[in-house]
Amino acid sequence: EIVLTQSPGTLSLSPGERATLSCRASQSVSSDYLAWYQQKPGQAPRLLIYRASSRATGIPDRFSGSGSGADFTLTISRLEPEDFAVYYCQQYGSSRWTFGQGTKVEIK
Amino acid sequence: QVHLVQSGAEVKKPGASVKVSCRASGYTFTDYTMHWVRQAPGQRLEWMGWINTNNGDSTYSQKFQGRVTITRDTSANTVYMELSSLRSEDTAVYYCAKKEGSGWNYFDYWGQGTLVTVSS
Numbered sequence: 001e002i003v004l005t006q007s008p009g010t011l012s013l014s015p016g017e018r019a020t021l022s023c024r025a026s027q028s029v030s031s032d033y034l035a036w037y038q039q040k041p042g043q044a045p046r047l048l049i050y051r052a053s054s055r056a057t058g059i060p061d062r063f064s065g066s067g068s069g070a071d072f073t074l075t076i077s078r079l080e081p082e083d084f085a086v087y088y089c090q091q092y093g094s095s096r097w098t099f100g101q102g103t104k105v106e107i108k
Numbered sequence: 109q110v111h112l113v114q115s116g117a118e119v120k121k122p123g124a125s126v127k128v129s130c131r132a133s134g135y136t137f138t139d140y141t142m143h144w145v146r147q148a149p150g151q152r153l154e155w156m157g158w159i160n161t162n163n164g165d166s167t168y169s170q171k172f173q174g175r176v177t178i179t180r181d182t183s184a185n186t187v188y189m190e191l192s193s194l195r196s197e198d199t200a201v202y203y204c205a206k207k208e209g210s211g212w213n214y215f216d217y218w219g220q221g222t223l224v225t226v227s228s
Contacts, residue, residue: 032213035215047217099152
């Protein structure tokens, strides 16, 4: 099973700052099968990025994804108040889906 | 507009079973597979299994094999997830999630979640 490790665990930033979130896989992952989700307290996850770098419908262009192989990054160029949340990466491989443990982006 | 609406919270005793429903609307139900993902308190999201809503075939994560059953009712556009032999570690929010249809293996819509509490 491919294990996804996200870092940092918590990111303390101010609105307007840039956020860089990392997702590292225990083995190489197809970038076609790497996605990112945002989750706010009491809500279901919301799809942000699929295929490592494609934004989902309605997602602002301040969200961008990059990476390949075993290292992937989610970048939020300028944090808006509504962006403070937990972010998860997800991969598909060998007929199963796995998620990272999440990065919490909190207001500094 | 796609909506996935799940059944309400459940409280169960250890050893019991729980059945959670997920009613889909806003798209052709049988064109997309449906998955179940759970999130225990403070834990990462955990994939449990999926169902081919067209033919009813299900595939389960090895971790839950033998304890989970995913079924569907096409007349009601509803998918069900039943988990048996419940233990305290099964306390979690359970989500249904629709998988996109292009083969990129991500989940584009999620239900609101159903809290299942296992406690004696």
